[in-house]
Amino acid sequence: MRARTIVLAVAVAVGGALQLPVEYSPVGAAKADEFTKADLDRWAAEFEAVATEGRRLWTSPELGTNGVACGQCHPNGANTHPETYPKFQKQAGRVVAIWEMVNWCIRNPLEGKALAADDPKMIAIQAYLAKERRGVKLEPGKH
Amino acid sequence: MTNRRDFLQSAGLAALAGAVPLTYVRLAFAKPEQDFNFAYISDSHIQHIKGTQFVRNWDRGLIRAVAETNLLDPKPDFVIYGGDLAQLGTKEELDHGAELLSKLKYKTYMAMGEHDYYLDLGEYWSKLFGKHWYSFDHKGVHFVVLNSILTFDDWTFKRWPTAKQRMAEMAGIDNPNGSPFMVGAKQREWLKNDLAKVAKSTPIVVVSHSPLQKIYKGWNFWTEDAEEMQALLKPFDSVNVLYGHVHQIQYNQIGSIAFNSAMATAWPWPYPATYAQVDSHLPVLTVPMNRADPFFERDATGWQFINLHSGRNDLHYNLYNNQSRVIAFNPKTGRPEDMKFQDASARIEPQTHY
Ligand SMILES: [Fe+2]
Ligand SMILES: [Fe+2]
Numbered sequence: 001m002r003a004r005t006i007v008l009a010v011a012v013a014v015g016g017a018l019q020l021p022v023e024y025s026p027v028g029a030a031k032a033d034e035f036t037k038a039d040l041d042r043w044a045a046e047f048e049a050v051a052t053e054g055r056r057l058w059t060s061p062e063l064g065t066n067g068v069a070c071g072q073c074h075p076n077g078a079n080t081h082p083e084t085y086p087k088f089q090k091q092a093g094r095v096v097a098i099w100e101m102v103n104w105c106i107r108n109p110l111e112g113k114a115l116a117a118d119d120p121k122m123i124a125i126q127a128y129l130a131k132e133r134r135g136v137k138l139e140p141g142k143h
Numbered sequence: 144m145t146n147r148r149d150f151l152q153s154a155g156l157a158a159l160a161g162a163v164p165l166t167y168v169r170l171a172f173a174k175p176e177q178d179f180n181f182a183y184i185s186d187s188h189i190q191h192i193k194g195t196q197f198v199r200n201w202d203r204g205l206i207r208a209v210a211e212t213n214l215l216d217p218k219p220d221f222v223i224y225g226g227d228l229a230q231l232g233t234k235e236e237l238d239h240g241a242e243l244l245s246k247l248k249y250k251t252y253m254a255m256g257e258h259d260y261y262l263d264l265g266e267y268w269s270k271l272f273g274k275h276w277y278s279f280d281h282k283g284v285h286f287v288v289l290n291s292i293l294t295f296d297d298w299t300f301k302r303w304p305t306a307k308q309r310m311a312e313m314a315g316i317d318n319p320n321g322s323p324f325m326v327g328a329k330q331r332e333w334l335k336n337d338l339a340k341v342a343k344s345t346p347i348v349v350v351s352h353s354p355l356q357k358i359y360k361g362w363n364f365w366t367e368d369a370e371e372m373q374a375l376l377k378p379f380d381s382v383n384v385l386y387g388h389v390h391q392i393q394y395n396q397i398g399s400i401a402f403n404s405a406m407a408t409a410w411p412w413p414y415p416a417t418y419a420q421v422d423s424h425l426p427v428l429t430v431p432m433n434r435a436d437p438f439f440e441r442d443a444t445g446w447q448f449i450n451l452h453s454g455r456n457d458l459h460y461n462l463y464n465n466q467s468r469v470i471a472f473n474p475k476t477g478r479p480e481d482m483k484f485q486d487a488s489a490r491i492e493p494q495t496h497y
Binding site for chain 1: 198246318
């Protein structure tokens, strides 16, 4: 019974959106819980690259259709409060994740098209916002 | 017989009129000739998309401010426009902005913002509006209008391959490639001579796009030669600096100089202290405006009318989708104060920014 559940979980993970890139394949590589300084450096660099792309998007008009950029109203990503999400938004009438608020601002001030939650651009924006907000304590639900 | 369209138009106007304090009490002061009103509109950031298209949101902000200003009663003596009429300083933007402003029924004095300037260094703006800096007298008050968004010559003339890039680099307030604003030696010399002819008891109003204070350099809420400017103004009994650029309510008192900022008609900015990676300080006097609601596009934007009496300004902030605010000079304490929220115990939740 227990073994079957595990097999099922693995199948779901592989069949879902998160596919393992070849270089992370466990075959012939380090064991799952072993990583080196070089790995840490690389992972940090990967994050930095995505956050840098987020900053580029933040200050560029390409998310919208009217030439407006997020950074025009949110210098350094200020007033986006990523540490408060998920939280209740009065106008939505429910608890929302930050990517939904990102899409609100894309659709309205930028008159653009909403991004999918897992769009690399959406990930990059969130990486940038989280980076500008680093060190601030998590306060989910705070208005 | 009113048709539906007329009805809607007058209904719209009535709704608008309801939102504006159309009449207000004129207080009696020792020198009634120094008691008058003017309106102050700033930071519209008219932004060209292509052809005849402009960003609708920013257009609406300016159109509304102009319409409401035209409804004021008693009428203001004139209007001051505080700078950043355009977003990227193009002819299209300045022409379109000038056209929207031309609906004003009053004489309008124009000040330069960095978004008007850094494409062609104010050349086209000058064709439309005249001198970059000047002074005038009105009912016993001396007005000085500055171009306070200049910067180091090296940055302006040597750094950038194209004028368009120079404009774009200065347009992002959080852009580390930007450069601090300043009035500059030449204009300070002009001001010194201009003020030499003015009695120390004459009230002075200085209109400046940058704050003539050092608030937060990272977003250019900053004037590099603020100390020199304050030293020139300090000898006068009552000096009032009105500045734009910051897109939020700020006020301060330094010696005899009262400082008040203008709201933008385009969009509000966060207070610098909300940027978690730096330390920054607002003038301690300032009670912040309410946090903006992103679901109302005009929220936390607006314009102000100013009652000048006894040489001091009372600013009435007409905020859309938000309570109006009055920041008035309190002669007892000798500083500008919010008429409702100044006391720490009177603050409300939405004024907390983080
Ligand atoms: Fe501005
Ligand atoms: Fe500005």
